[in-house]
Amino acid sequence: MDKHRVAIIGGGIAGLTACLELAHHGYDVTLIEKMPTVGGKIRQVDVHGAGIDSGPTVFTMRWVFDELFQACDCNFEKEVAIQELSVLAKHYWQKDSLNLYADISKSALAIRDFSGIKQERLFLEFCEVSKKVYNALEKPYIKGKRPSFTSMITQLGLSGTKSLLHIGPFSALWQSLEQFFPDPRLQQLFGRYSTYCGSSPYLAPATLMLIAHVEMLGVWSVKEGMIAIPQTIARLAKNRGAKIITNQTVLRIQTHQNCVQGVELQSGELIPADSIIFNGDVAALSTGLLGEQTRLATPVSPTGRSLSAMTWSMQIPKNAFELSRHNVFFDQNYDQEFTDIFQQNRLPTHPTVYICAQDRLHSNPDSH
Numbered sequence: 374m375d376k377h378r379v380a381i382i383g384g385g386i387a388g389l390t391a392c393l394e395l396a397h398h399g400y401d402v403t404l405i406e407k408m409p410t411v412g413g414k415i416r417q418v419d420v421h422g423a424g425i426d427s428g429p430t431v432f433t434m435r436w437v438f439d440e441l442f443q444a445c446d447c448n449f450e451k452e453v454a455i456q457e458l459s460v461l462a463k464h465y466w467q468k469d470s471l472n473l474y475a476d477i478s479k480s481a482l483a484i485r486d487f488s489g490i491k492q493e494r495l496f497l498e499f500c501e502v503s504k505k506v507y508n509a510l511e512k513p514y515i516k517g518k519r520p521s522f523t524s525m526i527t528q529l530g531l532s533g534t535k536s537l538l539h540i541g542p543f544s545a546l547w548q549s550l551e552q553f554f555p556d557p558r559l560q561q562l563f564g565r566y567s568t569y570c571g572s573s574p575y576l577a578p579a580t581l582m583l584i585a586h587v588e589m590l591g592v593w594s595v596k597e598g599m600i601a602i603p604q605t606i607a608r609l610a611k612n613r614g615a616k617i618i619t620n621q622t623v624l625r626i627q628t629h630q631n632c633v634q635g636v637e638l639q640s641g642e643l644i645p646a647d648s649i650i651f652n653g654d655v656a657a658l659s660t661g662l663l664g665e666q667t668r669l670a671t672p673v674s675p676t677g678r679s680l681s682a683m684t685w686s687m688q689i690p691k692n693a694f695e696l697s698r699h700n701v702f703f704d705q706n707y708d709q710e711f712t713d714i715f716q717q718n719r720l721p722t723h724p725t726v727y728i729c730a731q732d733r734l735h736s737n738p739d740s741h
């Protein structure tokens with residue numbers, strides 16, 4: 374019997390993951406990526422011979438990769454050289470700085486030195502609540518295959534519902550943080566987590582505080598740069614028979630009698646397929662960029678966009694400023710940053726700046 378043919382549009386981490394799993398299970402998979410290399414937002418820029426991570430610099434939820442690799446009969450840690458970070462990040466304000474550590478008790482002590490014993494206690498309470506929110510949402514939402522409001526309500530159970538009601542799931546993250554932390558610098562620090570998924574802390578739901586717990590479960594960096602993850606997944610998929618085409622844009626999804634038939638590439642080539650996975654921006658489908666036939670395949674996307682980041686990749690002299698590996702520089706008027714982006718539709722005049730000093734030691738918490 375002929376193998377089921379799958380075309381995957383886009384070689385970001387999501388497309389590659391699907392590619393590996395399907396190839397491992399014997400599907401006839403072709404992945405098409407419009408850029409010269411796979412990885413999507415996980416990308417590396419060559420600056421005078423040094424490969425600089427210019428998208429993600431670290432990853433969390435390592436179990437996702439462990440499970441993917443195990444399901445494909447290999448071992449994540451053997452395939453990709455990873456290292457757990459002991460310092461999650463160093464945060465700077467005009468006059469002060471604060472390290473957050475993988476070890477909660479170390480972070481609590483640092484917060485006591487930084488902001489007093491009351492804030493230390495409140496931080497530990499915050500960690501507990503963040504953990505409860507994560508635990509409540511892990512099964513119905515994070516691991517849920519197609520989470521919906523109804524499936525979540527059914528699966529939350531009594532303790533999950535209680536945890537969410539405790540933080541007020543429909544209140545903004547910022548409101549919650551104001552209740553936890555009288556110190557505005559800590560509101561700012563923990564509010565930043567909402568930007569990880571492109572949201573403003575003043576608008577995002579309080580449930581996003583679960584990111585604090587996710588980070589405390591571990592943050593990892595990759596020795597050869599994050600790009601090693603998509604490259605490894607692509608290699609393993611190819612070993613299992615997947616075809617990966619780069620430098621080719623998919624212009625159209627072809628259909629016949631309401632079924633997909635294949636994809637048409639910029640080169641004019643047609644790749645037949647029985648199923649198609651689209652790893653691009655979902656709005657591209659509903660706005661008809663991949664053809665009229667697939668316009669109705671997804672609901673119309675909201676017009677507002679989430680925020681991203683402006684990145685620069687550079688080499689600078691090492692002695693310019695004592696940096697840790699992960700450094701976040703905060704300004705004073707935090708709300709102005711989000712007013713600029715979401716209401717004024719312009720780049721912030723006083724943005725939060727994140728610097729990944731990629732050559733700094735991975736695990737030397739007290740060096741700076």
Ligand SMILES: Cc1cc2nc3c(=O)[nH]c(=O)nc-3n(C[C@H](O)[C@H](O)[C@H](O)COP(=O)(O)OP(=O)(O)OC[C@H]3O[C@@H](n4cnc5c(N)ncnc54)[C@H](O)[C@@H]3O)c2cc1C
Nearest residue numbers: 383385386387406407413414428429430431622623653682
């Ligand atoms: C600056 C920055 C920093 C980040 N930092 C972190 C971090 O530290 N840790 C973390 O976990 N996450 C981080 N993220 C988020 C993370 O990078 C993304 O969530 C993730 O990489 C998205 O993967 P994806 O596969 O969903 O999409 P993408 O990476 O966007 O992949 C989509 C791919 O589809 C291709 N494509 C689209 N349309 C077509 C078409 N018609 N034909 C062919 N190809 C097509 C695109 O070229 C692209 O390669 C960061 C993101 C950014 C931008």
